[in-house]
Amino acid sequence: MTSVLVKDLTLKFGALTVLDTLNIDIPEGEFLVLLGASGCGKSTLLNCIAGLLDVTDGEIHINDQNVTWAEPSERGIGMVFQSYALYPQMTVAGNLSFGLRNARMPKDEIAARVARAAEVLQIEPLLDRKPAALSGGQRQRVAIGRALVRDVDVFLFDEPLSNLDAKLRADLRVEIKRLHHNLKNTMIYVTHDQVEAMTLADRIAIMKGGVIQQLDTPTEIYNRPINKYVAGFIGSPEINFFEGRIEGDHFVADDLHIPLGAYAFQGARRDVMASFGIRPEHIQSGDMARDLPFSQEVEIEIVEPMGSDTLAWTTLAGCPLRIRMDGQAAVASGTRILIGFDPARGSFFDAASELRL
Amino acid sequence: MVDAAHPRGPKPRRRLSRGNIMLYGTLIVVAMYYALPLYVMIVTSLKGMPEIRMGNVFSPPVEITFQPWVKAWSEACTGINCDGLSRGFWNSVQILIPSVFLSIIIASINGYALANWRFKGADVFFTILILGAFIPYQVMLYPIVIILREMGLYGSLWGLVLVHTVFGMPILTLLFRNYFSAIPEELFKAARVDGAGFWGIYFRIMLPMSLPIFVVAMILQVTGIWNDFLFGVIYTRPEIYPMTVQLNNIVNSVQGVKEYNVNMAATLLTGLVPLTIYFVSGKLFVRGIAAGAVKG
Numbered sequence: 001m002t003s004v005l006v007k008d009l010t011l012k013f014g015a016l017t018v019l020d021t022l023n024i025d026i027p028e029g030e031f032l033v034l035l036g037a038s039g040c041g042k043s044t045l046l047n048c049i050a051g052l053l054d055v056t057d058g059e060i061h062i063n064d065q066n067v068t069w070a071e072p073s074e075r076g077i078g079m080v081f082q083s084y085a086l087y088p089q090m091t092v093a094g095n096l097s098f099g100l101r102n103a104r105m106p107k108d109e110i111a112a113r114v115a116r117a118a119e120v121l122q123i124e125p126l127l128d129r130k131p132a133a134l135s136g137g138q139r140q141r142v143a144i145g146r147a148l149v150r151d152v153d154v155f156l157f158d159e160p161l162s163n164l165d166a167k168l169r170a171d172l173r174v175e176i177k178r179l180h181h182n183l184k185n186t187m188i189y190v191t192h193d194q195v196e197a198m199t200l201a202d203r204i205a206i207m208k209g210g211v212i213q214q215l216d217t218p219t220e221i222y223n224r225p226i227n228k229y230v231a232g233f234i235g236s237p238e239i240n241f242f243e244g245r246i247e248g249d250h251f252v253a254d255d256l257h258i259p260l261g262a263y264a265f266q267g268a269r270r271d272v273m274a275s276f277g278i279r280p281e282h283i284q285s286g287d288m289a290r291d292l293p294f295s296q297e298v299e300i301e302i303v304e305p306m307g308s309d310t311l312a313w314t315t316l317a318g319c320p321l322r323i324r325m326d327g328q329a330a331v332a333s334g335t336r337i338l339i340g341f342d343p344a345r346g347s348f349f350d351a352a353s354e355l356r357l
Numbered sequence: 358m359v360d361a362a363h364p365r366g367p368k369p370r371r372r373l374s375r376g377n378i379m380l381y382g383t384l385i386v387v388a389m390y391y392a393l394p395l396y397v398m399i400v401t402s403l404k405g406m407p408e409i410r411m412g413n414v415f416s417p418p419v420e421i422t423f424q425p426w427v428k429a430w431s432e433a434c435t436g437i438n439c440d441g442l443s444r445g446f447w448n449s450v451q452i453l454i455p456s457v458f459l460s461i462i463i464a465s466i467n468g469y470a471l472a473n474w475r476f477k478g479a480d481v482f483f484t485i486l487i488l489g490a491f492i493p494y495q496v497m498l499y500p501i502v503i504i505l506r507e508m509g510l511y512g513s514l515w516g517l518v519l520v521h522t523v524f525g526m527p528i529l530t531l532l533f534r535n536y537f538s539a540i541p542e543e544l545f546k547a548a549r550v551d552g553a554g555f556w557g558i559y560f561r562i563m564l565p566m567s568l569p570i571f572v573v574a575m576i577l578q579v580t581g582i583w584n585d586f587l588f589g590v591i592y593t594r595p596e597i598y599p600m601t602v603q604l605n606n607i608v609n610s611v612q613g614v615k616e617y618n619v620n621m622a623a624t625l626l627t628g629l630v631p632l633t634i635y636f637v638s639g640k641l642f643v644r645g646i647a648a649g650a651v652k653g
Contacts, residue, residue, distance in 0.1 A: 047546075050546075050550060051549075052546050052549060052550075071549070071552075072546075072549045072550045072552075073549065073550060073551065073552030077550065078550070079546070079547065079550045081543040081546065081547060082543065083541050083543050083544075085541060085543035085544045085546065085547035086547075087544065087547075087548070087561075087562055088566060089565035089566060098548075098551050098553070098561075099550070099551030099552050102551055102552035102553050102557060103552055143547075146547070146551070150551075158543075
């Protein structure tokens with residue numbers, strides 16, 4: 001069953017088109033992440049779904065009801081904001097119950113719901129405190145609780161973890177995932193953090209310039225990016241690109257001849273100008289590289305040890321190349337090592353259209 | 358052992374450095390410059406007329422008398438009324454309270470609507486409103502006389518209240534709009550998702566967060582309206598003249614002996630209200646700002 005349906009949504013601020021005839025169909029219980037660089041329209045889309053922005057054209061349906069003209073509170077949504085947006089003069093309990101009091105719900109029902117939400121989020125000891133007396137993580141929990149008590153079908157998250165420090169962010173990320181696992185609500189989550197997107201999402205929508213570039217599962221987006229932008233946006237450290245040309249069964253870049261091997265083309269293979277992208281973690285080194293379809297000896301220029309793994313920089317065919325190696329690998333700058341990869345794990349993009357080949 | 362030349366721990370400070378002497382010297386001189394006239398007023402108001410005629414302006418009173426204060430408050434004559442400044446005081450209070458309340462309530466709602474509920478033409482509306490702050494009062498005096506006359510409010514207390522409310526609008530709206538604009542927009546969005554409407558958000562979210570700006574607006578309006586002379590003298594009748602107008606009439610009366618002690622006492626009495634407001638709410642004001650500075 002469809003939970004949220006966005007149909008031909010267009011939003012313009014004057015002459016500026018922020019969202020351009022956008023269509024998404026979100027099934028019930030799905031965790032959808034809207035991912036993109038700042039200014040791509042992801043938060044705007046969320047605000048349109050929430051009803052906080054009037055749309056220029058198109059429709060929004062939630063639970064098979066056309067809510068395009070409905071007030072935010074009538075749409076059956078709960079929303080969590082980046083800055084928590086807790087009402088500073090109210091206690092935690094007051095914050096949680098504000099929406100229910102506005103809906104003139106009976107007192108005992110309010111109390112029951114607040115108690116349940118507090119239990120789920122483990123914020124019972126904080127109920128009488130003011131937001132100023134809470135830590136960042138606690139505040140965000142209360143903000144989630146405020147969406148939780150409303151007992152809605154759709155949760156909207158607008159970069160909820162961006163204001164937290166790295167450790168807390170990782171903790172709360174797992175908690176949000178657990179929450180989704182237990183509640184099985186539809187969740188739409190806006191973020192610019194690809195780790196959050198990859199770990200949380202059932203499906204990711206990558207946005208750029210008000211247009212969804214690719215809407216697919218994290219695995220598919222990571223392994224088979226639909227265009228060069230998506231390939232470059234997803235993955236950290238960033239994917240390596242080579243500019244060159246497909247000639248027969250080889251990709252030629254500078255003096256480099258890479259055999260295409262088992263690469264699965266979208267259509268028929270054509271001789272075109274193309275870019276080849278290969279992720280740093282798909283490049284092997286040492287003995288492992290020897291048997292791969294492509295291998296070559298390179299000189300390591302810079303080494304960035306990160307504990308769990310080590311990032312080595314070199315140059316191949318005039319382009320900087322990042323190689324992700326095991327954290328225990330003993331490499332030093334200036335040493336020569338053998339690297340290799342299987343082009344089938346990489347991606348080819350048309351140089352002109354930047355679409356996947 | 359730590360020798361003096363080896364820097365370690367807190368940096369030693371010299372109390373009587375040349376900079377400090379200059380700084381505090383200047384401050385003391387400036388403070389005296391401002392405090393001296395006040396001192397002269399207070400001592401003069403506590404002297405009898407014979408003592409004043411001796412001419413020692415700076416000397417403290419030999420014989421302290423509160424008679425000038427009593428006279429200024431309840432006996433001094435202006436025109437046909439001889440009940441002192443007390444009449445003007447109560448007139449001013451009756452003008453002040455509704456003016457302050459009305460202007461602050463309306464301006465805060467204006468500012469809230471302009472900051473959070475952007476309607477079509479909001480910018481034009483705001484620009485026109487702000488332009489009002491730059492138009493000299495003198496230009497408007499006569500047109501307002503006509504407007505008040507047509508409304509049947511000319512010469513009445515409520516006419517003056519209306520004038521004060523209208524003239525407070527540009528600067529107060531600007532003040533409130535800017536304050537509400539600085540409140541995170543997400544708070545407003547969260548309240549909308551929680552089902553609060555225009556008034557719900559205003560009364561239950563914005564108002565409780567805005568005590569500091571209400572105090573600032575109150576200080577501005579109380580001092581401004583209390584000290585107003587021009588509107589008071591133009592738009593009211595002698596029976597309902599505000600305190601400032603009455604003070605002027607007492608001090609500037611050309612008949613009889615100039616009673617400096619009564620004049621000083623009357624002036625001090627008139628200035629007492631804004632002074633009290635500063636002393637009382639200044640503290641509240643600082644506390645309000647400090648509370649608002651903590652993110653929450």
